[in-house]
Amino acid sequence: MNKIEKFVIICGYRCNNNCVFCINSGKRHINDKPTAQILREMLDARKRGKVYIEFIGGEMTIRPDVFVLIKQAKNMGFNSVNMATNGRMLSYPDFAKRLVASGIDEIIFSIHGHEPLLHDSLTRVTGSFNELVQGLKNVKKLGLKKIASNTTIVKQNYMHLPDIGKFLLNNGITNSEFIFADPTYGGVYDDFLPLMPRISEAAPFIRKCLSFAKKNKAIRHWHVRYVPLCYFRGYLNNISEIDEVNNFHTEHLAPDFRNQDVENSRKNISREKPSKCRGCKLFSLCEGIWKEYLLKYGSSELKSVKSGAH
DSSP states (O other): OOOEEEEEEEOOOOOOOOOOTTTTTTTTTTTOOOHHHHHHHHHHHHHHTOOEEESSOOOOOGGGTTTHHHHHHHHHSSSEEEEOOOGGGGSHHHHHHHHTTOEEEEEEEEHHHHHSSHHHHTTTTTTHHHHHHHHHHHHHHOOOOOEEEEEEEEEETGGHHHHHHHHHTTTTTOEEEEEEEOSSSSHHHHHHHHHHHOHHHHHHHHHHHTTTTOOOOTTTTEEEEEEEEEGGGGGGBBBBBHHHHEEEEEEEEESSSOOOOHHHHHHHHTOOOOOOTTTTTTTTTTTEEEHHHHHHHHHHHHOOOOSSOO
16 A cells, blocks of 8 residues: 655744643744745645645744645645644634635644643643634534544643543544653653653553544544553554554654654654563564653563563
8 A cells, every 4th residue: 555645844833822841842933934935845745746734833823824825735736735733713713714715624633631721721821722612613613524633641631631532522523643742852851750741650541542432433543642552552553653654654844854754763763662672562563662751760661562462
């Protein structure tokens, strides 16, 4: 099977939220890409065979050119045009209407809590939860069919993952990623101990959330990202990296870096499998855990799987 050629373009790092865990918290000073540069990069990617484009930031919706970029992506022939957002600007009906009319295929909402207190404490913007909920309602009312979500897993919300999962399903979201916090740099690197959960403590709550996909046939994508597989033997169909390696070839292009082979480079750059993992039945499938995690917490929680995955 031919892999989907995916192009993720990071247009800048400015944002109207201030999430405690944001990996880009130290990059706010970097200038956003100008429109002309983004259009050139999109056209180049299209000429190189990329068919799936995802716009991310920062926050794309605070760019004045967001509608132009989406329209041009459609005009260039990308067959799937997607955007990640915190959803706040979509609470304005006119903005939501213009965005949907521009031709966006899928909107990925960043949802880190199931109620205002939790979500707003992580975004550090009072009212951000209510705005994203209104944004969700607006795009659904406009007929957008593909709506997805990302949830970053930190100490403050991991025990609420089953509640977050129920919130997503109650709002018609059946394409969701639950992302174990990345401490390579940014917010979690700067405040590791207050934010980074131990995998042994978070895993039972993650598994309970993932189990919804086993019971609900309407769920089309319900995956966890950046976790060691020894804690998820019965959930290998819900691991983002396995899905990506099998189905995608992804390129990331940002203001300050370019990664033309995300699936293969990720495990070498920031993830590690300690020596105790050798001999594990899941070794070849697993990308290990964050190097920074091992430096701070060690490897005692990791456990080599000696029997088959079940």
